Amino acid sequence: MLKVDSINFAYAEKEILQNISFEVKKGEHLGIIGESGCGKSTLLKAIYGLLDLDGGKIIFKTEKVLGPAYNLVPGMPKMKYLAQEEQLMPFTSVSENITTHLSRQHLKENQERLNLLLQVVDMQDYANTKVKLLSGGQKQRVALAQVLAKKPEFLLLDEPFNFIDNFRKNRLRRRLFTYLQNENITCLFATHDATDILGFADRVLVIKEGKLLTDQKPVDLLENPPNFYTASLLAEVNKIEAKNLKTSNEGHYLIYPQELHISKDGFLKIRVIKAYYNGFNYFIESAIKNSEDKVYFYSNHFLEKHKMLRLSFPESLLKKRLR
């Protein structure tokens, strides 16, 4: 449905997107993740046709996406883009803001669709409230309903949940992605939040300094991360020098805190620095014995500062997590 083919883009002299290529099939949901400033928003803008590329091409369905120099009205029919900053009519109600984007040819269906969209973004209770009275997160939800109202086939979302509190975010994510699945809407979304990726993306594009590092299924990426940068975008991860792990290999092992266990026979000797209670257990900050290298793991019990312990982990990790 979308083909991004070796695209390059620079703002003035500064190269932002460098030789990026990937394809998206109809109905797929792709997450884009990467540190702040790596080029996620720029990539979404390029795909929507808001930028004139310096090289490469983007094909949406069968048509080439043209930048503003060749296309006065940016965007492709059936492709919709939700930017980080929403554009709403402040002095009209939530319902009116959404209804103006519903098709005028199906007036009878509109009330039903409005109700459905209000439900998807969890804003039924605010249907008649003026937008200017809403919080940042509520406005973001109205903006989301607006782009859905336009019946897109392909949706570009830039940090769609960044102003939304955690309590509501989980519910909103589930409702939104179920809606997209039911309507067979293809979606590309940029995020900082690993939960968006792990729970809701079919594939994940990892970007670093304008380059596409990898394009994989989230589960494969988590199990076999190509480098520390990628692993640390998805989860808390330890980077442990190989010499500390009973191996003659050189380099580092990437091991998640959940994979380390306190054990009398464990090879990794550590000293506890601090225990952080997280509601279910303790997240332990420790240092490898006789070094300053930090190691993080979980414990069901509080551990005193300076306590010396041994940690073990599945041997199978030694075969696949050396970087």
Ligand SMILES: Nc1ncnc2c1ncn2[C@@H]1O[C@H](COP(=O)(O)OP(=O)(O)OP(=O)(O)O)[C@@H](O)[C@H]1O
């Ligand atoms: N209009 C612009 N003019 C010049 N430079 C820009 C412009 N917009 C963005 N940049 C620069 O391009 C780089 C990539 O920005 P972009 O917004 O794509 O990053 P991002 O990965 O989406 O970041 P964040 O996660 O913080 O939103 C940054 O260094 C940014 O400063």
